């Protein structure tokens with residue numbers, strides 16, 4: 001029949017929509033184009049991982065093991081927890097969605113810092129919950145005191161992002177523990193540690209996974225996308241109490257994590273030393289780059305594989321200049337630019353743009 005159009009939710013327009021980092025478009029004219037827009041590590045999969053993927057890919061006509069038993073067991077062993085304390089997801093961003101879906105009714109509140117990871121407002125709105133965005137402190141770190149004050153009877157979930165994407169600072173362990181001791185134990189606190197491996201290589205770093213042992217309301221998130229170099233495969237995980245993990249499994253899509261990604265995860269975990277070597281290389285390069293960048297602009301300390309240039313109104317213009325020299329970066333117009341630490345030649349191009357930038 002012809003007539004009325006289909007009916008969507010009337011709050012659909014509130015979903016912000018994820019602004020992905022730009023994919024580089026080699027145009028031949030400017031030579032190779034580098035992506036410093038999505039916080040990927042500039043290396044391929046770890047040694048042995050491609051073979052594991054290829055072997056598993058030969059069985060692609062079969063559904064994956066719905067529980068990804070092998071990967072879950074490897075992660076449980078790695079973190080010294082039970083297999084019922086590990087939740088897998090198609091990237092840890094999926095687990096962000098699952099946790100809000102599991103905890104929130106329409107109108108419930110989700111507290112997080114802002115600016116922080118762009119997925120938080122999306123997954124919050126998706127279920128009709130209300131994002132409560134707490135501005136970062138002047139040094140671009142989480143304002144934990146203000147976040148604590150923002151927690152009300154309606155708060156079901158708090159997201160903490162450490163190190164914070166896109167600004168870089170981490171939450172020191174003592175402050176994290178103080179916050180957790182202060183938050184009502186019926187509020188679920190997600191400690192998003194997507195960049196944990198870089199934080200550990202940068203100095204003293206909090207350990208959300210360890211804190212799940214003492215706090216039954218804490219969910220620590222880790223991912224294979226960043227330090228392990230598997231962003232294209234979509235696999236991440238959470239560590240928490242069995243109660244939280246059971247809730248996450250209820251809100252997961254069946255067969256979400258595919259068999260090739262699971263095999264890659266297992267193989268990657270066997271390459272801890274090489275992963276750490278690569279991460280150390282990125283962290284050393286970050287410090288070199290930051291030292292130069294700071295001659296031009298105040299850059300907050302980063303414990304991750306990216307840094308934040310607080311360029312305000314000139315953020316979009318800076319990103320355009322970078323693109324002209326064959327590097328994509330992530331601009332947040334009116335606020336700043338997030339630049340991933342990548343190949344030295346790409347990092348150099350950004351520094352050159354910064355040096356010439358009025």
Ligand SMILES: *Cc1c(COP(=O)(O)O)cnc(C)c1O
Nearest residue numbers: 091092093117165194223225236
């Ligand atoms: C990259 C990132 C993630 C997760 O990415 P996935 O690829 O979905 O695992 C989660 N949180 C933050 C803050 C990130 O930057």
